[in-house]
Amino acid sequence: MGIFSRKDKEVKSTSTNAALITMLALGNVGFAQSAVYKSNPYVRRAVDLIASAASSVPALIIDRRENEIESKDHPLKKLLARPNPLMGWKEYVQTAITHLEIHGNAYIYIDDTIAGRALYPIDPEKVTPLQSFDTLNPILNYRVDFGEGQLIVQPDKIIHIKFHNPTDPMRGLSPMVSAAQAILVQQTVRDWNLSTTKNGAKPSMAINVPNEMDGEQFKEFKDKIQEGYSGSGNTGAIMILDGGKEAKPLGFTAVEMDYLNAMTLFAREIAIAYGVPPEKLGDSANKTYSNAVEANKEFAHDTIIPILDMFYSAHNRQIAVMFKDVSEIKYDVEQVPGLKGDQTQQYTAVNNIDFMTINEKRDLFGYDDIGTDGDVIMVRMGLTPLRDAVEPLDKPPMQE
16 A cells, blocks of 8 residues: 555655755754754754743843943943844844754854944855864854855954864854754654555555556556555555455554654754753653753753853954953843742742841842832841850840
8 A cells, every 4th residue: 555655756855854864964064954953843942942041141241340331322232232233132142042053153244334333143054164274273264155146254254153073173063963863763753654644554565466467457456556545544444355466564563663752762862962951842751840940950051051151252252352341241140041040939038138138139139229218127026146045034035
């Protein structure tokens, strides 16, 4: 059945996917990585989680006196609020981090014009580093494809953020390369399952026919098999063969292939390559509330913070130095998703502190002070100094 109903187009599509992932396993191939991001839900979810978490953290500008610059009129403040006419800060960071997680590289073009300065994330597939053959400075220039033309850009006009690559000093190594085998097996299993489903959720079948069948008889028999037994609508149909014909199944059943366990196993390998806890990608084997809290903390510490450090370090090297009154661009670690904690728990913890004034507590949560009435320390009733607790009083307090 299946051997007759499978279309050439479907076979070509499956082999194309396999070829893309095989190319991905062999090297840093841009279009193969983009194809995997579009087709694999686990890769897509991992990349989007990282990019979304990183872009949700606001940037802080610190001056030479280690104070935060809050003026909206500061040129760097304006640049970060609107890196380019098409993007705000969140969209800008999310695009750059998405490129980094898919390709292992993020390229940002620094455009200086009379109108001002702008920052444009560029698709890594359109950027080619040109080698200088200098060990200390391996990149001579960047070749950037703009529409139908090309532009040679000097290194100081490109912010290049990349993951470490032990074999290529000019390009970063995508996490997809490490997870390529898992992605390939997972794609193969999905293609097998799709093909099996289209063929009635049964493995392919070979049918031995008598030698005396001529071409016309063989074609008629094949058409009857396709019409009566192939496709999901004919699942469970009983095949009746005559004239010494014999049907033999080819391949394995879904149970034998262990479809679900295979998908889960390789999804975990993809999660490991990206540094995303598996339960955040839909692995519900040990998904509980307490595990989710710990997973978010692990995700923040081990994945988001290192990526933010790379991102801000690159901007400090090439953007912050353009402004004489700026010391650095940084972020508040407490604003990283997974480290914020429950707001109610924070309120309760701060409220129980006895050595801070009301105004100091309000300042921790971004509220204005309430004047001199808030410059007092409130203590709970019933607290006794330690010395009074170990030494008996001469007179009971009530009698005195």
